[in-house]
Structures are given as structure tokens and as C-alpha cells.
Amino acid sequence: MATSWPGCRNMLCLCMLGLSSVLTIATAASATGGGGGGGDEAALLAFKAELTGGALTSWNGSVSFCSWEGVSCTRGRTPPRVVGLDLLKGGLAGTLSAAIGNLTFLRALELGFNWLHGDVPASLGRLRRLRYLDLGYNAFSGEIPGNLTSCVAMEQMLLDANNLVGRIPAELGNTLTQLQVLRLGNNSLTGPIPASLANMSSLWHLALGNNQLDGPIPPGLGGLAGLQISTSP
Numbered sequence: 001m002a003t004s005w006p007g008c009r010n011m012l013c014l015c016m017l018g019l020s021s022v023l024t025i026a027t028a029a030s031a032t033g034g035g036g037g038g039g040d041e042a043a044l045l046a047f048k049a050e051l052t053g054g055a056l057t058s059w060n061g062s063v064s065f066c067s068w069e070g071v072s073c074t075r076g077r078t079p080p081r082v083v084g085l086d087l088l089k090g091g092l093a094g095t096l097s098a099a100i101g102n103l104t105f106l107r108a109l110e111l112g113f114n115w116l117h118g119d120v121p122a123s124l125g126r127l128r129r130l131r132y133l134d135l136g137y138n139a140f141s142g143e144i145p146g147n148l149t150s151c152v153a154m155e156q157m158l159l160d161a162n163n164l165v166g167r168i169p170a171e172l173g174n175t176l177t178q179l180q181v182l183r184l185g186n187n188s189l190t191g192p193i194p195a196s197l198a199n200m201s202s203l204w205h206l207a208l209g210n211n212q213l214d215g216p217i218p219p220g221l222g223g224l225a226g227l228q229i230s231t232s233p
């Protein structure tokens, strides 16, 4: 689709209406990959230890961790592995434990609309099966870890409405080739829009507005098939 860029300046919003982020978690998975350390239960307990919030009261020893609120596991695999963690609007406050990177079967991590602060852990880069990452509408600070470029299965990455600073990792578009939705708006990001984003051939929704990005819009970005782009004030 041909696209023009009337009056594009520092404040930039590229977006498409009608985002629908329904994600289906199928049952899993290959039998490869070890539990690692204390296993998924230990990683979940380390995650819980840095948080307060109502959704976690069910996270106790009375039932298997696969029955804890928001947790989805593989079926028919011993031991079971966590494939989904959905605590969207979970009333959580605190920091995101680096132990999250031990949940190596995780496909969907949904922590949007909570009160999480501190860094986005670089250990997320260990999640090679992760397709859906929603950390939007929290209070995360620091930079977007370059290690996220290792999440090669990523399809939707929502980091919008936080306090993130620094640059968008330059290599993002060259490694996250499956990415369809990228939301980084409403942060304090600086520097250029990486030219590599034009290499994301599946991208159809890109929201970067309300940052302090500068530099040109990379040539080729408007040429992505199916990407609808509009600027906003």
C-alpha cells in the first residue's frame, strides 16, 4: 500500500485501527528442554515473591501450580511446563522477577494494566517460544533490553504506556521476523526508528506515538504489505 507522510515530525504515531489480540494457547509441545533450576514452580514462586496483589492469593500449595490463577500448562507432559501466564489487570504491584526467564515453555505473558515497576528483565530473551508479550500500561522504567531480540517467535509485543527510556534496539526487525504487532507508544524513548523495522514483513500494527523519537521514517517501512499507517499529533 502506498503511503505518504504529511507533516511527520518528532512526535510520531503509526497505527492501525481495530487491533484484536485474541491469543489461543494450544496444548504443547516438544519433549525437549529441561526444567532448569528449581523447575517452573520455583520460578513462579520467585515471580510471586516480588509482587503483591489479589490475583496471587490462589498461588499456594493447596493445588498444583498449573491450577493457580492465570497459569496455563502443557497437557500430557511430565512434569508439566507453564505455557501461559495471564494476569492482565491482576491488581499486581512490584517488580518483575528475572526468574520469569526460567519459564522456557512460555508462549504468552500477559501482565498489562498492573502497577509493575523497575526494569524489564533481560532474561526474557531466554523465552524462545514466546509469541505474545504484554507489559503495557505499567510503570516499567529503564531501557528496552536488547535481549528481547532473542525472542524469535514473538508475534505481538506490547510495551506501551510505561516509563521506558533509551533507544529501540536496532536489531529488532532483523530477528523478530514473525512480529505482527509492536506497541511502544507513550514512553520516553529517544533516538531513531530502526531501519530494521522495514524487515518485519508480517507487521501490520505499529504504534510509536508519544515518545521523543527523531530522525527519518525508515525507507521501506511504508512499503510493508498490509501495514496501514497514520500519523497523529
Ligand SMILES: *[C@@H]1O[C@H](CO)[C@@H](O)[C@H](O)[C@H]1NC(C)=O
Residues within 6 Å of the ligand: 036, 037, 038, 039, 042, 043, 046, 099, 102
Ligand atoms: C532459574 O534457572 C537457573 C539456571 O537453571 C537456576 O540456577 C535458578 O535457581 C532458577 N531460578 C529459580 C527461581 O527457579
Ligand SMILES: *[C@@H]1O[C@H](CO)[C@@H](O)[C@H](O)[C@H]1NC(C)=O
Residues within 6 Å of the ligand: 057, 058, 059, 060, 061, 062, 063, 067, 068
Ligand atoms: C489457596 O488457594 C485456593 C485456590 O486455589 C484458595 O481457595 C484458598 O483460599 C487459598 N488459601 C489461602 C490460605 O490463601
Ligand SMILES: *[C@@H]1O[C@H](CO)[C@@H](O)[C@H](O)[C@H]1NC(C)=O
Residues within 6 Å of the ligand: 101, 121, 122, 123, 124, 125, 126, 147
Ligand atoms: C542476554 O543475552 C546475552 C547474549 O545472548 C547473554 O549472554 C546474557 O546472558 C543474556 N542476559 C540474560 C539476563 O539472560
Ligand SMILES: *[C@@H]1O[C@H](CO)[C@@H](O)[C@H](O)[C@H]1NC(C)=O
Residues within 6 Å of the ligand: 174, 195, 196, 197, 198, 199
Ligand atoms: C534486512 O535484512 C537483510 C537480510 O537479513 C539485511 O541484509 C538488511 O541489512 C536488513 N535491513 C535493515 C535495514 O536492517
Ligand SMILES: *[C@@H]1O[C@H](CO)[C@@H](O)[C@H](O)[C@H]1NC(C)=O
Residues within 6 Å of the ligand: 013, 160, 161, 184, 185, 186, 207, 208, 209, 210
Ligand atoms: C497513548 O495513551 C493514550 C491514552 O491511553 C491513548 O489514547 C493513545 O492511543 C496512546 N498512544 C499510543 C501511540 O499508544
